[in-house]
Amino acid sequence: MTERRRVQLVVNGEARTIDVDVRTLLSDVLRHELGLTGTHVGCEQGVCGACTVIWDDNPARSCLALAPQAEGARIETIESVAAAVAVGGGDTGFAEGAGGLGALHPFQRAMHELHGLQCGFCTAGIVMTVVAAERAGWSRDETLDALGGHVCRCTGYVNIRAAVERAWQELGLTR
Amino acid sequence: MRSMHATGVPRPRYVGQRLPRRNDGRLLRGLGRFVDDIELPGMAHAAIVRSPIAHGIVRSFDPSAVEGAALVLGPSEIDAATHSVPVLWTLGVQLQTSTRVADGRVRYVGQPIGVAVAGSRYTAEDAVDQIVVDFEELPIVADAEAALAPGAALLYPEYGTNVLSAFEAGDSAEHTDTVFAAADRVLRHRMHLGRIAGISMECRGIVAAPDPATGTLTIWSSNQAPHAIRDAVSEVLGLAQHRIRVIAPDVGGAFGLKDHAYDDELMVCLAALRLGRPVKWIEDRSEHMVATTHARDDHVDVEVAYDDDGRLRGLRLDAVRDTGGQFAIFGGGPLFTMTGMVPGPYTWDAVRSTAKVVASNRTPLGAYRGFGQTQAALVRERTVELVARALGTDPVELRLRNMVQPEQLPYTIRTYITYDNGDYPTCLERARVLATQFPPAPDDGRARGLGYCFYVQMAGIGNSTTNQLIGLGIGGHETATVRMEPDGSVRIYTGISPHGQGQETTFLQVCADRLGLDIDRIELIANDTNSTPYSAYGTAASRSMPVGGGALVLAADKIAAKVKAIAAEMLEAAVDDIVLVDGAAAVIGTNVSVPIARVAHRAWQGFSLPAGIEPGLLETAAYDPVSATFSYAAHVCRAAVDRTTGEVEIEHYAVVHDCGTIVNPLVVEGQIHGGIAQGLGAALLEEIAYNADGQPITTTFLDYLAPVSASMPDVTIEHIQIPSPHTPGGMKGMGEGGTNGAMACVVNAVAAALPEIADRIDRTPLSPSRLWELLQSAP
Numbered sequence: 001m002t003e004r005r006r007v008q009l010v011v012n013g014e015a016r017t018i019d020v021d022v023r024t025l026l027s028d029v030l031r032h033e034l035g036l037t038g039t040h041v042g043c044e045q046g047v048c049g050a051c052t053v054i055w056d057d058n059p060a061r062s063c064l065a066l067a068p069q070a071e072g073a074r075i076e077t078i079e080s081v082a083a084a085v086a087v088g089g090g091d092t093g094f095a096e097g098a099g100g101l102g103a104l105h106p107f108q109r110a111m112h113e114l115h116g117l118q119c120g121f122c123t124a125g126i127v128m129t130v131v132a133a134e135r136a137g138w139s140r141d142e143t144l145d146a147l148g149g150h151v152c153r154c155t156g157y158v159n160i161r162a163a164v165e166r167a168w169q170e171l172g173l174t175r
Numbered sequence: 176m177r178s179m180h181a182t183g184v185p186r187p188r189y190v191g192q193r194l195p196r197r198n199d200g201r202l203l204r205g206l207g208r209f210v211d212d213i214e215l216p217g218m219a220h221a222a223i224v225r226s227p228i229a230h231g232i233v234r235s236f237d238p239s240a241v242e243g244a245a246l247v248l249g250p251s252e253i254d255a256a257t258h259s260v261p262v263l264w265t266l267g268v269q270l271q272t273s274t275r276v277a278d279g280r281v282r283y284v285g286q287p288i289g290v291a292v293a294g295s296r297y298t299a300e301d302a303v304d305q306i307v308v309d310f311e312e313l314p315i316v317a318d319a320e321a322a323l324a325p326g327a328a329l330l331y332p333e334y335g336t337n338v339l340s341a342f343e344a345g346d347s348a349e350h351t352d353t354v355f356a357a358a359d360r361v362l363r364h365r366m367h368l369g370r371i372a373g374i375s376m377e378c379r380g381i382v383a384a385p386d387p388a389t390g391t392l393t394i395w396s397s398n399q400a401p402h403a404i405r406d407a408v409s410e411v412l413g414l415a416q417h418r419i420r421v422i423a424p425d426v427g428g429a430f431g432l433k434d435h436a437y438d439d440e441l442m443v444c445l446a447a448l449r450l451g452r453p454v455k456w457i458e459d460r461s462e463h464m465v466a467t468t469h470a471r472d473d474h475v476d477v478e479v480a481y482d483d484d485g486r487l488r489g490l491r492l493d494a495v496r497d498t499g500g501q502f503a504i505f506g507g508g509p510l511f512t513m514t515g516m517v518p519g520p521y522t523w524d525a526v527r528s529t530a531k532v533v534a535s536n537r538t539p540l541g542a543y544r545g546f547g548q549t550q551a552a553l554v555r556e557r558t559v560e561l562v563a564r565a566l567g568t569d570p571v572e573l574r575l576r577n578m579v580q581p582e583q584l585p586y587t588i589r590t591y592i593t594y595d596n597g598d599y600p601t602c603l604e605r606a607r608v609l610a611t612q613f614p615p616a617p618d619d620g621r622a623r624g625l626g627y628c629f630y631v632q633m634a635g636i637g638n639s640t641t642n643q644l645i646g647l648g649i650g651g652h653e654t655a656t657v658r659m660e661p662d663g664s665v666r667i668y669t670g671i672s673p674h675g676q677g678q679e680t681t682f683l684q685v686c687a688d689r690l691g692l693d694i695d696r697i698e699l700i701a702n703d704t705n706s707t708p709y710s711a712y713g714t715a716a717s718r719s720m721p722v723g724g725g726a727l728v729l730a731a732d733k734i735a736a737k738v739k740a741i742a743a744e745m746l747e748a749a750v751d752d753i754v755l756v757d758g759a760a761a762v763i764g765t766n767v768s769v770p771i772a773r774v775a776h777r778a779w780q781g782f783s784l785p786a787g788i789e790p791g792l793l794e795t796a797a798y799d800p801v802s803a804t805f806s807y808a809a810h811v812c813r814a815a816v817d818r819t820t821g822e823v824e825i826e827h828y829a830v831v832h833d834c835g836t837i838v839n840p841l842v843v844e845g846q847i848h849g850g851i852a853q854g855l856g857a858a859l860l861e862e863i864a865y866n867a868d869g870q871p872i873t874t875t876f877l878d879y880l881a882p883v884s885a886s887m888p889d890v891t892i893e894h895i896q897i898p899s900p901h902t903p904g905g906m907k908g909m910g911e912g913g914t915n916g917a918m919a920c921v922v923n924a925v926a927a928a929l930p931e932i933a934d935r936i937d938r939t940p941l942s943p944s945r946l947w948e949l950l951q952s953a954p
Contacts, residue, residue: 021297037212038205040427042376043460047876050376078205101200112199115845119675120202121209121376121427147884151876153376153428154675156848156913157884 005068011036012080020067027051027062029070030077038078038124042151049150052125053077059132059146078124081105081131105131106170110163118154126150130164140168189684189694190904193841197694198679207425210380210397211457218382219245221446221456222299223439224289224306225466226281229536229869230328231310233279233288244302246292246450248442250277253289256445257411260438263648264506266532267342270334274501276411276438281310282330282500283538284871285465287439292446292454315536315869319474319497322533330500330534337534339498340507344514345526345590354489354525358480362565366557367938368550370472370497370863371856373543374881377427378458379467381440383447392448393420396440399429399672400713403504403649405704407436408444423702423713426674430853431542432467434715435504439466464874468541469863472497473510473550479558480525485568487521487577492528492554500534503541507532508647512547512633518588519555520599520631520807521577526589536869544853545914546716552630553939556919560626560926564933570923571607574629575600594631594805595907597897602831603629606809609829609891613813616826621815623826626924628916631807634834634908635721637800652799653718654708655726657686657734659792661779663758663772665690665697665734670710671723672702676910677842678719684838685724685904689731690738691755692771708795717908720838721804721899728903729796737792742774744785804899804907808832810851810916812888814924821947823859823925828888832912833895836905843909844892850913851890856882857914858921862940 002021009016011034018033025044030036030053039062042050046064053062054076062075083103101112107130110116117123129150133143143164147157201207224236236249259273277288291302314328321327322337330337345351355361381396392414398404401421409416426433439456447454458466473496480489496510507530514528563570579586581598588594606627616623636642637651656668667686673679679699687694700706712718739753742760746753752763761768777783781790812828830847837843860880864872873879898905918939925941926933931953938945 023297031211032214036205037209038207040209040377041211042378042427043876045460045875045877048376048460082204104200104203108203111203112195115195115841117199117202118677118845118849119376119426119428120199120207121425123202124205127203144884151376151881151883153374153430153853153881154849155845156850156852156882156890157887158848158889159845161884161889 007067007071009070009072010074012076018067022066022068024067025063026065026067026070029067030062036077036079040121040124042122048122049129050122050125052128054128054132057132057135059129078127081127082108107131107163107167110166111160114159114162114166116155116159116163122150122152126152126160134171134173140165140173143168187688189687190836190838192684192839194680194684194839195841196677196680197683209377209425209427210382210395213382213395213424215382215384215453218453218455219292219294219450220296220299221290221292221443221454222296222303223287223442223456223462224291224303224308225462226284226286226288228281228310228312229284229315230313231281232313233281234309234311236289237307240307241291241302241305243298244291244293246446247289247302247306248446249289250279253277253442253445254279257441258413260407260411262502262506263504264508265646266340266507266511269340269506271331271339271502276441283536284869285462285538286500287442287466290442290446292450296457317865317867317869318535318537319495319533322535323495330536338531339502339534340532342511342530344511344528344530348527351489351491351525351527355480355491358488359482361478361480362561363478364558364561365937366475366477366554368471368473368553369939370469371861372464372467372469372863372879373430373432374463375428375430375432378460378463379433379437379440380457381443382453382455383444384453385448385451387451391418391420392444393422394444395422395424397426398423398433399426399674399715400434400710401672401702401704402670402709403434403711403713404436408441411441412444412448420705423672423674429674430544431546431715434542434713460876461874464879465538465871468503469499469538470540470543471550471857472540473513475554477554477558479562481562485566485573485576487523487562489525490517490523490558492517494528494530496530496532496540497535497537498532499537499539501539503539505542509542509547513550515590515592516548516551516631516633517555518590519552520579520629522579523589537865542715544850544911546911548630548632548911549854549915549918552628552915553919553922556628557922560923561934571603571627574603592633593802595802595900597805597807597833598895599629599807602807602833602895603809605831605893606811606829609831609893610811613827616815621817622928623813623815624924624927624929625811625813626920626922626927628810628919628923630915631805632717632909632912632915633803634717634806635800636716636718636803637722638802639799649711651722652797653710653722653726654795654797655723655730656708656793656795657730659734659775661776663696663770663775665692666700667697667727668700668707669723669727670708670713671719672713674714676714676719676846677839681720681838681842682724682727685727686731689728690735692758717910719910720906721902721908722798722800724904724906725800725902726796726798729798730794733794733796734792737778737788737794738771738774740785740788741778742769745769745774745777798903801901804835804902806832806834806907806909806912808912808916810920812920812924814921814928816925816928816946818950821943821950823941823946825855825888825921825924829891830916831893831895832909833897833907834909835897835899835902835907837894837896838906840894846910847892847913848890850911851917852882852887854914854917855886855921857939858918859940859942860886862942
């Protein structure tokens with residue numbers, strides 16, 4: 001019924017070609033075409049920030065873009081932030097599981113240690129914004145301001161802010 | 176290792192620790208599994224047909240123009256295929272005790288009237304657009320006032336009224352009149368607690384997967400009570416419960432909203448059964464704002480009788496709840512709970528409420544964090560501050576003067592509820608001290624005020640017979656099974672349904688201490704009706720720890736007793752001399768021990784067991800609490816208000832609270848933070864609004880303002896721990912407390928900052944425009 005389009009983009013460092021309806025949202029491509037379900041959709045109105053990904057180094061709402069708009073884009077999702085943890089039998093790390101705490105980004109680790117997440121639905125978007133802020137050299141206060149682009153219904157934000165502060169301390173970001 | 180008291184009794188090793196949550200890793204990595212993450216072979220996608228009008232009758236539902244849909248069901252087909260949905264709480268004179276999934280009438284914008292199923296969500300939504308529905312429009316009942324007006328249109332003509340239930344609570348009219356007549360003064364005020372939405376960040380959603388080969392239906396849904404969902408699906412679709420499996424995968428927040436099967440979810444189940452293939456439906460945010468239950472919308476007339484010396488005498492409420500188009504599962508329960516808990520921590524001579532729950536052409540109300548206790552705190556604590564103002568007394572002193580004293584506990588309040596234990600005055604006095612430590616206010620021209628709230632929270636309601644007596648059709652108990660495997664590792668099976676509250680960690684902390692095990696040796700199994708014990712509530716009503724945790728303690732202790740009995744035989748010692756500590760069963764005061772893993776192996780192999788001991792280590796315990804637990808807290812905050820714009824900032828916030836034995840302070844503090852944000856949101860920001868046609872005008876996060884980081888101050892929290900005399904383990908429930916305290920605390924702070932309008936604050940939220948208008952008309 002609607003026109004289809006071939007779209008080439010780089011997702012988490014991997015070149016991908018997809019064939020989609022032109023009206024398909026980028027968030028739906030990531031989640032349902034590429035199986036990257038860590039990106040969550042909270043409003044499809046561009047407000048809540050849950051679906052935030054890094055698009056050519058900038059945080060962006062993946063629910064506000066149609067897939068063809070991402071032609072040639074470099075997209076990073078939550079799945080790329082922490083290095084993969086080996087999963088195997090015996091003592092090779094399976095007991096911890098792929099959801100373990102190894103190799104987390106300092107902000108992810110601080111979120112864990114300081115209880116910065118409860119249901120975990122908004123978390124991926126927040127992590128992507130904070131990681132982009134760190135890369136862009138934003139100060140702690142600028143990053144705390146950037147949290148304003150995210151709605152979290154569980155935590156009251158107190159521990160998320162504390163996690164930003166701890167991560168900036170650990171990363172030696174003095175501002 | 177230090178694990179023993181001098182007496183040789185193991186002391187808690189995990190309970191009380193600030194243990195980060197064990198399930199964080201996968202959520203932080205994006206490896207959670209929420210309902211929309213589920214993909215099944217052959218799965219189709221549903222979209223819901225919703226009413227665009229507030230009140231009417233469906234004259235025709237015509238899907239003939241639909242192209243490419245696998246199935247379309249309209250109201251008449253749905254009505255013919257479904258039984259009624261029971262309302263589980265019956266209060267006073269109640270006309271509505273069940274509802275229909277689709278009865279051909281529409282009573283609010285967004286009401287589901289049909290379902291279309293197609294190959295993708297996109298094409299299912301196309302199909303919905305192609306369905307032509309013709310309505311006979313009916314006069315709109317815009318709100319509770321309109322519903323009660325003489326000659327109002329009736330949402331249910333068969334009832335002859337829009338009052339779905341009416342009840343009284345507390346003292347008799349005669350006794351209350353006597354108390355009021357004897358008091359020195361009476362003060363009256365009115366409060367409308369604005370309609371709000373719970374807005375879980377994950378909207379609702381369901382995957383219904385029938386297996387025609389076995390005649391079973393598996394449901395993954397974003398819910399907080401899998402057994403309650405199964406109850407409803409079974410009842411409405413006529414499938415036996417053992418043929419239905421309900422799983423709550425990771426759930427992105429619920430807050431009471433997801434405690435029952437909604438009509439649209441039942442339509443999706445019906446469609447899946449008709450098609451014999453899996454069907455997924457994911458609610459979008461615009462739907463969520465109109466089709467997921469709202470909260471509050473309570474109008475309360477308050478009269479308080481008091482003496483010149485500040486003694487509170489009587490409290491009289493007349494409350495009307497605008498419950499919207501139909502009852503959800505718990506009917507008028509939140510209003511009833513408000514009337515029950517409105518006495519709070521004070522020693523009144525009379526408390527009486529009359530209440531009406533009224534239908535209007537708005538989205539139905541349902542459960543939401545606080546369940547009436549937030550309203551109780553707001554109504555009472557605002558009233559107390561108004562009395563203090565009228566008397567020229569310090570509001571904290573007025574509260575202290577009227578408070579139940581520690582030695583009076585257990586204390587039965589005027590609504591026949593008996594509080595357990597605690598020290599309310601010390602709690603409030605500590606909060607007053609913390610308020611003195613707020614930094615001095617900068618000289619920025621803004622008005623400032625301190626607000627307080629003290630509440631007692633009924634948490635973990637029960638027992639089951641009490642529920643029955645108050646017309647609540649579900650029991651108040653919880654069940655836990657503890658299974659120690661042959662290698663000594665343990666699985667806990669609970670009917671509690673975690674979705675962010677951290678039971679994957681806290682339940683393990685409780686269990687590890689009872690069994691002397693390393694926490695890595697324990698897992699929690701929850702959220703699946705096929706493996707977990709029945710629970711009518713799941714995770715709700717602040718009852719996970721006091722009731723579910725209580726059951727866990729009892730079940731774990733049964734396992735411990737059996738392990739000890741077998742170990743005693745192995746070690747040739749007396750059972751009473753065995754302690755479980757550091758993964759071993761040890762003879763107290765000696766070096767003699769055996770690893771628990773060896774005991775477990777022997778138990779399951781059945782080798783040389785003591786006489787009368789059955790093989791295996793599998794124990795179940797139900798805990799039906801003697802009574803609810805009663806946590807309490809004092810909240811205090813400082814508001815800064817810009818008189819030129821009406822904008823409010825809550826600058827500083829402190830909480831002193833007692834929830835009995837704290838299993839994990841990190842988790843408890845997180846619950847308080849999140850609760851405060853929701854109470855603050857209701858006080859200042861959040862409001863569902865309708866126009867005169869019954870059209871909702873707040874259907875996005877741009878119109879409906881949820882608190883963001885800048886809305887929330889940091890919070891100082893001080894714990895008091897007086898263990899519950901009832902709960903095995905001493906825990907009191909607390910999950911809703913932050914919300915209960917924050918709404919009144921914030922409203923009181925704003926009122927204190929703006930004394931010129933403090934008497935006229937009569938509705939929430941206190942938005943900038945509302946405050947500005949009040950300030951403009953201030954004398």
